[in-house]
Amino acid sequence: MRLTTLAVLALASTIAFGCSKSSSSGGSATGNPGTAASDLEVRTAKGVIKSVDAAAKTATIDHEDIPNYMKAMTMKFDVESAALLTDVKAGDKVEFTFTETKSGGLLVTKLKKL
Numbered sequence: 001m002r003l004t005t006l007a008v009l010a011l012a013s014t015i016a017f018g019c020s021k022s023s024s025s026g027g028s029a030t031g032n033p034g035t036a037a038s039d040l041e042v043r044t045a046k047g048v049i050k051s052v053d054a055a056a057k058t059a060t061i062d063h064e065d066i067p068n069y070m071k072a073m074t075m076k077f078d079v080e081s082a083a084l085l086t087d088v089k090a091g092d093k094v095e096f097t098f099t100e101t102k103s104g105g106l107l108v109t110k111l112k113k114l
């Protein structure tokens with residue numbers, strides 16, 4: 001069982017890294033250059049739950065297009081707390097909030113059923 005969990009976690013990391021993010025900043029570069037490293041982006045998106053794994057704290061979500069960030073796709077997200085997964089199951093439509101982690105992964109911090 002423990003080996004299975006590790007395998008799932010490794011897979012999740014691989015998927016998160018393989019996910020193509022378009023971070024094109026088309027606008028004028030008037031942002032604070034000094035804050036880029038510490039400011040982790042927070043985004044909200046909608047999608048359909050494909051599967052959840054409370055033990056591994058991951059959820060596979062078929063998410064809609066996230067403007068200027070990611071096209072619609074099915075991918076696995078890390079979830080901040082297993083408690084976020086207690087109310088959802090495969091097939092549920094959800095709205096979720098996630099941040100980029102410093103290691104380059106994506107972490108869901110809020111998840112609610114629509």
Ligand SMILES: [Cu+2]
Pocket residue numbers: 019063070071072073074075
């Ligand atoms: Cu994605």
